[in-house]
Amino acid sequence: MSPKPQLDLFAPRAAAKPAAPQKDSAASKPSKDPGPEIGDLFDTNFNADDIAEWELLFRDVPQYNYHFKRAQIASAFDRPLHKKLIASHAFERLREISFLGAIDYLFHPNGKPANIRHSRYDHTIGVALLSQRYCRLMGLSDADCDLLGAAALLHDIGHGPFSHTLEPEFARRFNRNHHQLTNQIITGEVQLDLSVNHLLVKHNVDPDEVIALLSKKSNHPHASLFSGPVNIDTLEGISRTKTYVHPNHVHCHPRLLLEAAVKLDADSLKRLDKFWQLKEDIYRNFIFGPMCFATDHLCREFVVKNAPDFAADDFLLTEKAFLNSHPAFKKFLHSLKNRIELDGVADAVDHQISASASTFDLNEAKVPRREFHINTDVEVRCFADLSKRYYEEKHSFLRRVGSLTDPAQQAAAASLFD
Numbered sequence: 001m002s003p004k005p006q007l008d009l010f011a012p013r014a015a016a017k018p019a020a021p022q023k024d025s026a027a028s029k030p031s032k033d034p035g036p037e038i039g040d041l042f043d044t045n046f047n048a049d050d051i052a053e054w055e056l057l058f059r060d061v062p063q064y065n066y067h068f069k070r071a072q073i074a075s076a077f078d079r080p081l082h083k084k085l086i087a088s089h090a091f092e093r094l095r096e097i098s099f100l101g102a103i104d105y106l107f108h109p110n111g112k113p114a115n116i117r118h119s120r121y122d123h124t125i126g127v128a129l130l131s132q133r134y135c136r137l138m139g140l141s142d143a144d145c146d147l148l149g150a151a152a153l154l155h156d157i158g159h160g161p162f163s164h165t166l167e168p169e170f171a172r173r174f175n176r177n178h179h180q181l182t183n184q185i186i187t188g189e190v191q192l193d194l195s196v197n198h199l200l201v202k203h204n205v206d207p208d209e210v211i212a213l214l215s216k217k218s219n220h221p222h223a224s225l226f227s228g229p230v231n232i233d234t235l236e237g238i239s240r241t242k243t244y245v246h247p248n249h250v251h252c253h254p255r256l257l258l259e260a261a262v263k264l265d266a267d268s269l270k271r272l273d274k275f276w277q278l279k280e281d282i283y284r285n286f287i288f289g290p291m292c293f294a295t296d297h298l299c300r301e302f303v304v305k306n307a308p309d310f311a312a313d314d315f316l317l318t319e320k321a322f323l324n325s326h327p328a329f330k331k332f333l334h335s336l337k338n339r340i341e342l343d344g345v346a347d348a349v350d351h352q353i354s355a356s357a358s359t360f361d362l363n364e365a366k367v368p369r370r371e372f373h374i375n376t377d378v379e380v381r382c383f384a385d386l387s388k389r390y391y392e393e394k395h396s397f398l399r400r401v402g403s404l405t406d407p408a409q410q411a412a413a414a415s416l417f418d
Contacts, residue, residue, distance in 0.1 A: 057271050064253050066109075066118060066240055068125045076129065081146050081203040085153045086125075090185050090193035094121035094156065096318035099240065101165030102299045103292055106337050109243040118240055120156045120163065126240070128152040130232040130258050134225060137262050143204070144222065150205050151213040151226060154196065155233055158182030160315035161322035165296045169303045174312035181315065183211050192316050224384040229391060230261050230272060238279045245286050252278060264380055269389075273374055276390050280372035288368055295336070302332055369395045 068076075077083050085091055098104035099118035109115045131152035135145040158181030160170055171177040184190040186207045188197030200207050212218035216227035225232055232254075239252045257275055260268035286292060303310055306328065314322060323330040371393045378388040 053274065057267075057274055064239070064255075066126070066243065067116065067122050073125060077132070077149075079142075079146055079149060081199060081205065082128065082132075082149045082153060084199050085150060085196065088193055088195050088199070090157050090196055091121070091124070091153065093192075093318055094124060094159070095119055096320050097121070097159050097161065098163055098319060099123050100244070100292075101163040102295050102333065103165070103244075105333055106295060107244060110246070115243075118243075120159050123236060123240055124153060124156050126236040126254060127155060127232050130236060130254055131225065133255060133258055134222075134232070134262065137259065138222070140222070146203055146205050147209060147213075147220070148222060148225060150200060151210050152232060154182065154186055154210060155214050155226070156182070157185050157196070161317055161319045162299070165299050166303060169300050169310075170312070170315045173307065173310070174315065176312055176315045179215070182214065186210055190316075222383075224387065228384065228387045230257075230275070230386045232258065234279065235261075235275070238275070238282055241282050241286065242278065245282070261383055261386060264382070264385075269380065272386070272390070276372055276374055280370070283370050283372075288370075298336070299329075299333070302329060371395070 073086060074083070077086065097120040099120055099122075104117035109118065128149055131148045132145070134140075135148060140148070156178065158178040160167055160176070160178060160181070163178075167177055181190065181192075185193060185196050186200070188194050188207075197207055200210065209218065209220070213220060213223055213226050216223070218227070235254045235257045239254045239257070242252055252275060257271060260271040309326060309328070314325065317325065323333075373391050373393070375389050375391070378385070380386060380389050
């Protein structure tokens with residue numbers, strides 16, 4: 001009996017229609033109010049010429065499904081270790097950990113309220129699929145496949161409720177962050193799930209080597225898959241985040257980007273250059289943009305002002321359990337969400353800041369800033385060499401939280417990104 005063919009979750013769905021007819025048919029129907037326009041979130045740089053360039057670089061791109069069903073996952077992963085890690089309690093918990101934290105509760109991907117929010121679970125499945133694809137392209141051994149796949153599946157296993165939104169406060173108050181919890185889950189030092197460590201050891205995967213890969217301290221020949229500037233976490237994560245900021249189909253396909261990073265011919269480098277520019281746009285205009293910054297800041301300030309209500313073990317909860325344990329925070333988050341749906345992003349955040357002026361600290365706060373560069377003069381011969389072509393500089397600047405929607409404040413913030 002022949003083995004069951006493995007499902008490629010990156011492949012286009014059989015019933016999928018070409019993007020252009022979908023857009024035409026949608027345009028011919030009377031549409032419901034899609035909610036706040038994406039322009040309310042930030043002034044996107046994805047203009048018509050930019051989209052045309054994506055379509056040129058990513059011709060015949062298959063649809064990338066950002067949400068994976070259990071049956072698809074079961075068929076896509078053939079290594080016993082990977083199947084069991086996905087079935088573990090710690091991994092299942094990621095279904096209820098949002099990908100972008102509070103942003104996922106307040107803003108809809110593609111500006112469409114019907115779209116379900118992204119989770120750390122789906123993102124991690126996507127990263128693991130990229131690892132699996134890389135191993136096949138490179139013809140790696142079963143042992144390497146197990147190791148790299150395990151690292152991909154476990155890279156976000158320690159994220160707490162609302163991901164990066166609340167983590168800074170957990171780190172400051174309780175010395176808990178997702179890197180620390182990830183290591184503790186892998187080594188079996190936390191009661192959240194002891195099976196992960198047992199599975200790694202049983203399948204001859206060194207937990208310390210997994211940690212070394214994730215902490216960018218490994219000497220493994222393929223460590224750049226996780227540590228390089230163009231790594232599988234970034235390829236999947238930035239492509240996923242792009243869905244928040246552009247209403248059209250995603251033309252930035254993670255699998256094709258990975259294959260470009262392996263092939264490294266002239267066309268491949270053009271694709272990767274475009275991706276690197278996309279990453280800069282995402283960080284500059286969205287992740288570190290005024291609205292996302294204000295939303296995260298307001299949520300953190302809520303925790304600061306209600307500190308006695310929060311405990312270190314809250315970091316181990318799912319978001320559903322966290323919200324049930326903290327109804328006041330749930331009410332605050334829903335209040336902000338309702339105002340956004342009624343008034344739009346900018347007015348709602350500005351209203352919340354004004355209404356909370358007597359409660360929240362509106363002084364200047366330090367905001368990260370990244371500058372992305374491409375060195376076209378260096379020769380790139382292998383995946384690891386991508387760190388020579390692509391690099392970034394990290395800085396920070398002070399931004400005042402209050403009056404984010406004031407024209408003068410907007411102009412000042414915009415000047416920082418020029």
